[in-house]
Amino acid sequence: GAGVSQSPSNKVTEKGKDVELRCDPISGHTALYWYRQSLGQGLEFLIYFQGNSAPDKSGLPSDRFSAERTGGSVSTLTIQRTQQEDSAVYLCASSLTGVGTDTQYFGPGTRLTVL
Amino acid sequence: DQQVKQNSPSLSVQEGRISILNCDYTNSMFDYFLWYKKYPAEGPTFLISISSIKDKNEDGRFTVFLNKSAKHLSLHIVPSQPGDSAVYFCAATFLGNEKLTFGTGTRLTIIP
Numbered sequence: 001g002a003g004v005s006q007s008p009s010n011k012v013t014e015k016g017k018d019v020e021l022r023c024d025p026i027s028g029h030t031a032l033y034w035y036r037q038s039l040g041q042g043l044e045f046l047i048y049f050q051g052n053s054a055p056d057k058s059g060l061p062s063d064r065f066s067a068e069r070t071g072g073s074v075s076t077l078t079i080q081r082t083q084q085e086d087s088a089v090y091l092c093a094s095s096l097t098g099v100g101t102d103t104q105y106f107g108p109g110t111r112l113t114v115l
Numbered sequence: 116d117q118q119v120k121q122n123s124p125s126l127s128v129q130e131g132r133i134s135i136l137n138c139d140y141t142n143s144m145f146d147y148f149l150w151y152k153k154y155p156a157e158g159p160t161f162l163i164s165i166s167s168i169k170d171k172n173e174d175g176r177f178t179v180f181l182n183k184s185a186k187h188l189s190l191h192i193v194p195s196q197p198g199d200s201a202v203y204f205c206a207a208t209f210l211g212n213e214k215l216t217f218g219t220g221t222r223l224t225i226i227p
Contacts, residue, residue: 004158031213042119042204042217043159056214091158100208101147101166104215106158 002026004107006092012113013082021077021110023092029105031098032075034067035059037109038088046090049075050098082114118142119207121218129226134192136221138205141186145207149215150179150190153202162203163190195225 005024013019025032034046045059049069060066064082069075079086089111093104120139128134136150146167151159165172165179165188172179178191192199202222206215 033214035215035217040219042117042121042219043206043215045214045216048213050213059214093158098213100210100213101164103161106151106160108156108158 004092004094004105006090006107006110008110009108010111010113012115014115015084016081018078018080019082019112021079021090021112023075023077023094023107025073025075025092025094026105027073029094029096030072031095031102031104032069033093033095033104034075034077035091035093036088037091043091046077048098079112082112084114087112087114116141117219118145119205119216119218121203121205121221123221124219125222125224127224127226128195130197131194134190134195134199134223134225136190136192136203136205136223138188138190138218139186140188140207142207142209142216143186144209144212145216146209147207148179148181148188149206149208150177151204151206151217153204153220159204192223195223197225197227199223200225 032049035043048056064080067077089109091109093106095102149164150162153159202220205218
């Protein structure tokens, strides 16, 4: 079956603009996660969805970052007024139930470059 | 504060030999540990995991060892193959905490 897909694969934007990143999880997976990987860093947790609700938003770095999930499926991560430090690869993952030991399957990521 | 640390950014190993990747953690609450493998331009893929009730888990050429007292785990790949060349991430979590905490990764290069 299809894996996790993300779009766009690459996004170049100017400082101050808003961007939207999209994630399509594996069909039937109730849990969805957003992570980001900055240059030379590990993957940093941003937000977790169980169905359409986000019980853990603790990783969002500022109020410029927001995410939503609709229909228990597609999720969008929005970054408002982008800054150069937002440049990173944004990765989405999904898992069947969201239990900690459940395997998380990752998409290929969106590489965001803020000029 | 880096709760999961991979102190070797890179490692080169001859094909056929054993590759050993190391990971240290500081959070005593972690009770489940995973290794992910990442090729360029792809997302990480799950490789192997271990629960804190075990000290070893084996899957084919891959074995993960956990030393709870030292807060240390390692991934052994034997024999190493060219297709094993990738970045390996160690990750940790605990019951009730759905997110994974990742290390910074180790780039493994297998020399033919």
